[in-house]
Amino acid sequence: MANENSTVISLVENASKGDRRSVSRLLTLVERGGISAEEVAEATHKLAGKSHVIGITGAPGAGKSTLTASLAKDLATSEYKPAVLAVDPSSPLTGGAILGDRVRMEEASEAGAFIRSMATRGHAGGLALAVPGMVRVFDAFGFNPIIIETVGVGQVEVDVASAADTVVVVVTSGWGDAVQANKAGLLEIADLFVVNKADRPGASDARRDLELMIDLSQVTGQMSRRPEIVMTTATEGEGFDEFKKAIFEHKEFLFEGEQISVRRSNRWKAEVSSRLDYLLSEVAKKSMEDLEEKEGSSPGLIAREMAKNILKKDEFR
Amino acid sequence: MNEKENAPIRIVLAKLGLDGHDRGLKVVARMLRDAGMEVVYLGLRQTTEMVVSAVEQEDADAVGISMHNAGHLTLAPRIVKALDDAGLNVPVIVGGIVPEGDLDAMTESGVAGVLGPGASAEDVAKCVREAVATRGE
Numbered sequence: 001m002a003n004e005n006s007t008v009i010s011l012v013e014n015a016s017k018g019d020r021r022s023v024s025r026l027l028t029l030v031e032r033g034g035i036s037a038e039e040v041a042e043a044t045h046k047l048a049g050k051s052h053v054i055g056i057t058g059a060p061g062a063g064k065s066t067l068t069a070s071l072a073k074d075l076a077t078s079e080y081k082p083a084v085l086a087v088d089p090s091s092p093l094t095g096g097a098i099l100g101d102r103v104r105m106e107e108a109s110e111a112g113a114f115i116r117s118m119a120t121r122g123h124a125g126g127l128a129l130a131v132p133g134m135v136r137v138f139d140a141f142g143f144n145p146i147i148i149e150t151v152g153v154g155q156v157e158v159d160v161a162s163a164a165d166t167v168v169v170v171v172t173s174g175w176g177d178a179v180q181a182n183k184a185g186l187l188e189i190a191d192l193f194v195v196n197k198a199d200r201p202g203a204s205d206a207r208r209d210l211e212l213m214i215d216l217s218q219v220t221g222q223m224s225r226r227p228e229i230v231m232t233t234a235t236e237g238e239g240f241d242e243f244k245k246a247i248f249e250h251k252e253f254l255f256e257g258e259q260i261s262v263r264r265s266n267r268w269k270a271e272v273s274s275r276l277d278y279l280l281s282e283v284a285k286k287s288m289e290d291l292e293e294k295e296g297s298s299p300g301l302i303a304r305e306m307a308k309n310i311l312k313k314d315e316f317r
Numbered sequence: 318m319n320e321k322e323n324a325p326i327r328i329v330l331a332k333l334g335l336d337g338h339d340r341g342l343k344v345v346a347r348m349l350r351d352a353g354m355e356v357v358y359l360g361l362r363q364t365t366e367m368v369v370s371a372v373e374q375e376d377a378d379a380v381g382i383s384m385h386n387a388g389h390l391t392l393a394p395r396i397v398k399a400l401d402d403a404g405l406n407v408p409v410i411v412g413g414i415v416p417e418g419d420l421d422a423m424t425e426s427g428v429a430g431v432l433g434p435g436a437s438a439e440d441v442a443k444c445v446r447e448a449v450a451t452r453g454e
Contacts, residue, residue: 020373020374021373021404021405024373024374024375024376025376027376028376031324032324090355091350091351094350094351094352094353095325095353096325096349096350096351096352096353096354096355096356097325097350097355097356098346098347098350098356098358099355099356099357099358100358100360102357102358102359102371102375103358103359103360106367109367109370109371109374110367114374115374116374116375117357117375119325119355121325
C-alpha cells in the first residue's frame with residue numbers, strides 16, 4: 001500500500017505542474033474506487049473548491065452533447081481551461097458501455113478542453129458514483145469550469161443537482177405539455193432551461209409551458225431565483241451566446257451571495273449520503289449470497305432480519 | 318471493497334483519415350461492450366493526434382484501429398510510434414482488411430493483433446484481453 005500511496009503523491013505533484021496524463025491517471029484511480037481513490041480524495045480535497053461546476057442534463061437526444069461541445073470549445077478558445085466529464089450508461093447485463101460523446105467533441109478537444117468519458121458502472125440516477133471525486137480532481141488542478149454531461153435521463157433522476165453549481169436542463173419542442181412540466185422531478189432542479197431544436201414547430205409552446213410552470217413554483221415560493229429560459233438550435237449555433245451569457249449570469253448570482261456556500265454544503269452532504277448508500281448496498285449484496293435457504297418466507301420480514309444481522313457486524317473496512 | 322480487480326478494460330476505437338467504412342467498427346464496438354468493456358468510440362476521420370489525445374485523456378488500456386483503405390502499412394506503424402513517442406504504453410489492434418502477406422509487417426511494426434472479417438465476437442474480445450494482459454512485458 002505504501003507503494004500505491006507514493007504513486008498518488010507523485011501523480012498529484014506532476015498534475016500540479018500541468019501534466020495531463022497524471023490528471024488522467026488520477027481520474028482512473030478515483031473511478032475504480034477503493035483505497036487509492038480515498039488517497040486521491042484526501043490529496044485533492046484541500047486543493048479543490050475554486051471551480052464552477054456546470055451540469056447539463058435532459059432527455060436522450062435533446063442536444064446535451066452538442067451544447068456541451070460548443071460550450072467547451074468556446075471556453076477553451078478564450079481564457080478558460082474547461083474540462084468535460086461525459087457520462088454514458090453501462091449495460092446492466094454485461095457491465096460494458098459504448099462511450100460516444102467524444103464523437104461530437106472533437107473540436108472542443110482540439111481547442112484544448114480536457115474531455116473524459118465515463119460509464120455509470122451500475123449507478124442509477126444519471127451519474128456515476130465517482131463523479132464528485134472526479135470533479136474534485138479537475139478542480140484541484142485548475143480546470144474551470146467543469147462541465148458534467150449526464151446520461152439521457154427521464155423525469156426523476158436528479159443526481160446532477162447534487163453534483164453541480166449550475167444545473168442546465170435541456171428540453172426540446174414537443175417534449176410535453178403543461179401537465180408534464182408540473183410533474184415533480186427534473187424540472188424542479190433547473191437553474192437554467194434550454195429549449196433546444198427551437199427551429200422546430202412547438203418550441204414556443206414548450207417555452208410557454210415552462211414559463212407557466214415557473215410562475216406556479218414562484219407562487220409556492222420554491223425557487224430562490226427564477227430560472228431563465230433560452231431558445232437554441234445547437235447544431236446551427238443559434239442562441240449559443242444567450243446560453244453562455246445565462247450560465248455566467250447564474251454563476252455571478254451564486255458567487256456574489258451566500259448561495260454558493262449553501263450549494264457546496266448540500267453537495268458535500270449528498271456525497272456523504274451516496275457513499276454511505278454504496279457501502280451499505282455492498283454489504284447488503286454480500287448478505288444476499290446465502291438467501292436461498294430462506295426462500296418462501298415474507299420478503300419484508302427476511303430483509304429486516306438481515307439488516308439486523310448486518311448492523312451487528314463490523315463490515316465497513 | 319477494492320473494485321480495482323474488476324475494473325473494465327477501456328478501449329479507444331477509431332478510423333483514420335479518409336476511410337468511410339465504419340460498419341465493422343460499430344459491430345466491434347458492440348461486441349466489446351457485450352464482453353463487458355468500456356468502448357470510447359471516436360468514429361470516422363480521426364488523425365493520429367486525436368487518437369493520442371483520446372488515449373491520454375481517457376487513460377485507455379488499448380486502441381483499436383479499423384482500416385479498409387489499404388493504408389495499414391503506413392497508418393498502423395504511425396499510430397504505434399505516436400503512442401510510443403507520447404510515452405503511452407498501450408497496445409494497438411488493427412481490424413479490417415489486412416492481406417495475409419502483410420501480417421508479419423504488422424507484427425514487426427509493433428501492432429499487437431490483427432482481426433480480419435471472419436473474427437467472431439469471442440475472437441475480438443480475446444484478442445483485446447490478451448493484448449492488454451501482455452502489455453509492458
